Amino acid sequence: GLLLAIETSCDETSVAVVRGGREVLSNVISSQIDTHRQFGGVVPEIASRKHVESITIILEEALKEAGVGLSDIDGIAVTQGPGLIGALLVGVVAAKSLSLALDVPLIGTHHIAGHIYANRLIGDIVYPALALVVSGGHTEIVLLESEGKFRLIGRTRDDAVGEAYDKVARALRFPYPGGPYVDRLAQEAKEEIVLPRSWLEPDSYDFSFSGLKSAVLAEINRSRMKGEDPDFSALAKGFQQSVIDVVTGKAIRAAKQFGARQMLLCGGVAANRGLRGKLAELCEAEGLPLLIPPNKLCTDNAAMIAAAADMKWRRGQFSSLDLKAEAVMSLEEWSV
Numbered sequence: 507g508l509l510l511a512i513e514t515s516c517d518e519t520s521v522a523v524v525r526g527g528r529e530v531l532s533n534v535i536s537s538q539i540d541t542h543r544q545f546g547g548v549v550p551e552i553a554s555r556k557h558v559e560s561i562t563i564i565l566e567e568a569l570k571e572a573g574v575g576l577s578d579i580d581g582i583a584v585t586q587g588p589g590l591i592g593a594l595l596v597g598v599v600a601a602k603s604l605s606l607a608l609d610v611p612l613i614g615t616h617h618i619a620g621h622i623y624a625n626r627l628i629g630d631i632v633y634p635a636l637a638l639v640v641s642g643g644h645t646e647i648v649l650l651e652s653e654g655k656f657r658l659i660g661r662t663r664d665d666a667v668g669e670a671y672d673k674v675a676r677a678l679r680f681p682y683p684g685g686p687y688v689d690r691l692a693q694e695a696k697e698e699i700v701l702p703r704s705w706l707e708p709d710s711y712d713f714s715f716s717g718l719k720s721a722v723l724a725e726i727n728r729s730r731m732k733g734e735d736p737d738f739s740a741l742a743k744g745f746q747q748s749v750i751d752v753v754t755g756k757a758i759r760a761a762k763q764f765g766a767r768q769m770l771l772c773g774g775v776a777a778n779r780g781l782r783g784k785l786a787e788l789c790e791a792e793g794l795p796l797l798i799p800p801n802k803l804c805t806d807n808a809a810m811i812a813a814a815a816d817m818k819w820r821r822g823q824f825s826s827l828d829l830k831a832e833a834v835m836s837l838e839e840w841s842v
């Protein structure tokens with residue numbers, strides 16, 4: 507089938523046309539980041555309005571780029587949640603209208619299932635697989651027991667990795683979103699200020715990053731009190747090394763404990779060069795195959811939503827027209 511997918515959970519308006527859940531005919535993404543940057547973060551009300559302004563334009567572009575018409579579409583996939591409620595609503599209303607007008611099935615899709623299944627656009631997933639989800643709003647370890655069966659193994663108890671990166675970036679005076687700048691500075695750094703690793707309880711797969719963020723701020727203050735300039739690059743490296751050690755360490759331990767046959771990395775922070783490198787190294791040492799999507803499929807996009815929706819499409823698990831956008835939504839409950 508030919509799925510048309512819509513993603514508007516945060517600050518990207520995206521529409522994709524995907525055949526058979528894997529063949530991306532188009533994946534048009536319009537980012538609002540230039541608008542939100544001046545506020546130092548995503549402003550929900552502005553995000554919703556921007557989605558309203560862009561959605562029909564992006565839809566037309568996606569169809570044109572795919573070289574198909576609306577009458578060729580067999581189903582509509584849309585991000586149902588989690589995300590900003592006003593932003594999600596724009597996509598959900600558009601998807602319902604299309605489903606009704608074209609008389610094709612609607613599939614409400616979990617955003618994090620989308621991030622994970624972005625990997626299916628680049629390779630075959632071998633089950634059981636272990637997914638390390640690192641994004642702006644989520645840091646999770648998810649076990650995929652079989653196709654579309656999600657089990658949440660661990661999650662952050664406070665900040666998500668991307669959020670921690672952005673907060674540290676702000677302290678290092680980088681513009682929003684600062685994750686990529688911290689990554690670059692850390693890569694170039696010669697010195698490292700070693701910061702604590704937050705492992706939590708010995709058998710826990712949960713995460714906590716707010717203490718690490720505070721440690722960075724405390725180091726900056728300490729230097730200033732002594733009348734010295736804080737060594738930003740050594741701090742960036744210390745922060746990045748701590749994050750990478752903990753997330754990769756826990757992911758590898760979980761993969762072993764649950765007998766995973768493959769590791770999947772996903773979410774916007776999967777663009778981090780240090781993280782990609784370290785996880786690749788550890789997986790290779792364990793003989794564990796690893797998939798990481800290219801950057802364009804790591805950040806929010808509609809093709810990944812089609813890839814996840816396709817599992818429900820093939821099983822005939824459709825949503826009704828009273829589908830509701832959900833700001834908070836369980837991944838496990840969305841399992842096929």
Ligand code: ATP
Nearest residue numbers: 641642643644668683685686689773774775777778
């Ligand atoms: P969610 O999917 O949880 O709702 P999101 O979709 O808004 O969150 P993503 O687009 O997946 O988040 O990721 C954006 C985050 O990724 C930002 O916090 C950004 O700083 C971070 N990021 C992007 N590139 C890098 C990098 N190279 N190193 C570290 N962080 C990065």
Ligand code: MG
Nearest residue numbers: 516517518806
């Ligand atoms: Mg975004």
Ligand code: FE
Nearest residue numbers: 617641805806
């Ligand atoms: Fe996302």
